Amino acid sequence: MPHTTEPPSRTSLPGLNVLLVIVRYLIIFLVAFGLFGVILLVAGKDPMLAIRDTFSSTLGSAYGFSEVIVKMIPLIFTAIAVALPSRVGLINVGAEGQLYVGAWLATWGALTFAPLPSWILLPLMMVLGMIGGGLWAFIPAFFCARGLVNETITTLLMNYVAPSVVTFFIYGPWRSPFNSLYPQTVDFVPAARLPTFFGTRVHLGLILALVLLVLYWFILKYTRWGLEMRAIGGNPQAARRNGIPLTLYIVVVMCLGGAIAGLAGMSEISGIHGRLRPGFSPGFGYVGFLISWLSGGNPIGILVMSFVVALISSGGDILQINQGLPFAVVNILLAITLFVVLARPALLVKGKSA
Numbered sequence: 001m002p003h004t005t006e007p008p009s010r011t012s013l014p015g016l017n018v019l020l021v022i023v024r025y026l027i028i029f030l031v032a033f034g035l036f037g038v039i040l041l042v043a044g045k046d047p048m049l050a051i052r053d054t055f056s057s058t059l060g061s062a063y064g065f066s067e068v069i070v071k072m073i074p075l076i077f078t079a080i081a082v083a084l085p086s087r088v089g090l091i092n093v094g095a096e097g098q099l100y101v102g103a104w105l106a107t108w109g110a111l112t113f114a115p116l117p118s119w120i121l122l123p124l125m126m127v128l129g130m131i132g133g134g135l136w137a138f139i140p141a142f143f144c145a146r147g148l149v150n151e152t153i154t155t156l157l158m159n160y161v162a163p164s165v166v167t168f169f170i171y172g173p174w175r176s177p178f179n180s181l182y183p184q185t186v187d188f189v190p191a192a193r194l195p196t197f198f199g200t201r202v203h204l205g206l207i208l209a210l211v212l213l214v215l216y217w218f219i220l221k222y223t224r225w226g227l228e229m230r231a232i233g234g235n236p237q238a239a240r241r242n243g244i245p246l247t248l249y250i251v252v253v254m255c256l257g258g259a260i261a262g263l264a265g266m267s268e269i270s271g272i273h274g275r276l277r278p279g280f281s282p283g284f285g286y287v288g289f290l291i292s293w294l295s296g297g298n299p300i301g302i303l304v305m306s307f308v309v310a311l312i313s314s315g316g317d318i319l320q321i322n323q324g325l326p327f328a329v330v331n332i333l334l335a336i337t338l339f340v341v342l343a344r345p346a347l348l349v350k351g352k353s354a
Contacts, residue, residue, distance in 0.1 A: 025295075025304040032337040039332065045323055053322045054315030064314070066200035070272065071310035073202075074099070074281070076209035077264030078288025079306060080216050081133075081257040083297040085151075087220060088232040088253050094140065094155025095261040096285025097162035098133035102262020103269045104166045105132030107185060107276040110192040111174065118191035125192060125266055126208075133262020134255040136162060141254035145247045151254065159285065167278050174276070184277035194271035205267030212260060217299040229253065261285060290334065294341050309334065 037047030058064045078095040085092040106129035113121055140154035176186040194203040220226035231239040232249055240246050264284060269276050291309055295301025316330035 022300065022304060025301060025308070028294075028337060028340050029308050031340050032333065035336050035340070036329075036333045039336075040323075040325075045325065050319055050323050050325075053318050054311075057318040058311050058314045063200070066198075066202050068307065068310045068314050069206060070201045070203075071313050072306045073205045073209050073271070074264045074268050074284040075288055075291055075306040075309060076213060076302060077205075077267070078261055078285050079291040079295070079302045080209075080212055080288075081261035081264070081285075082289045082292035083295070083302060084216060084260070085254050085257040086233070086292065086297055087226075087229040088249050089236060090141075090144065090250065090254055090257075091152040092137070092155055092254060092257050093152055093289055094137065094158050094258070094285070095264075095288050096281065096283065097155070097159040098136045098258040098261035099265040099268075099281055099285050100162040100166050101136040101265070102129035102133035102259075103265030103276060103280065104162075104169065105129060105262070106266035107174070107269060110188045110270070111185065114189045114192065116191065121189075121191045122194065122270070125270060126263060129262040129266030130259035131262070133265065134259035136262070137254050137258020138251065141251045144254070145250045163278070166276065170276060170278055176275075182277070185275045188270065188274045192270060193274055194267060196271070201272060203267065203271030205264075205271045208263065208267065212263075213299050213303060261288075264288075287334075290338065294338065308337075 033051060037051060040047040040050050056064075058068050078099065081095045081098065082092050106125040109125045109128040110121070113124060116124070136158065137155070140149070140151045140158065143149040143154055144151040170183050170185060174185045176184055178186065194205060196203045197206075220229065228239065228244050229249065231242070231244060232246060236246055265281070268284070269280060273280055287309060291302060291305045295305045312330055312333050316327050319325045319329055320327055
């Protein structure tokens, strides 16, 4: 019999798969910017100048690039916090609230245990942040596991409760007596601040986020837990018949997602603000949900889309100054990106049927 050579499978070419994922999101990015340019042109603005200003202010200097990375850090955390529960079919819209509660409990640790050295205090704050986010996620997970309330509703509604709890403590027992104009806690001691790199605001949270992203990929792809999670997400009834404990997975995975979002809150207040203040998150949890959805939970997609969204967000400030545009243009560009992703499956179906 003649010898036949089988074509290489997709799994045998991981480098090619990664390249294809990056190219896919690059095309989405370029198409979205092209449509955004059309909107600017209709509004009487110069689209090429606006796009040039966006890239020159973000990628054209070391400072601009570092600020993009700073904005990307919490987005990676919150995107993983949404993507992980989605593997078992859960929709976690509550990363914003979990982030706030994680920051709140980490702040309690920073204020209570301020005399501790940094090598003890920082890990303690990380653990407290994860506990806070995990406990906040446990409430909707419990109700979902009991079949009482859909987790989408409870996680969304609890997003409005968490900032109010944090604001109560900031205006009340934790308010700094040294700043009467702006309500906030006292400044954290240096031992409670995450270290930064190369004289920029990029902090240790970047390493933590990337490590979690690698763990997320490894667990889903190479472990029994990942296989069982995918089985639950694909067909929960079949998974139950095969002895997979659905209730346990629902509670544990949702709490892990909340813990990751809580770690995002800890890294933000410790690495950037150095104190707890109202509104320290401009919606990182909601944007993380969008990134997770746009990427389909793919780890490379989460990384790429987090960078793209951070780039768009950073460029929005420059567009306000140079082009006289409102900051809402950032939301417009993000919405266009979402529409491009939504249109892609329909285009593929039409292409196959043609």
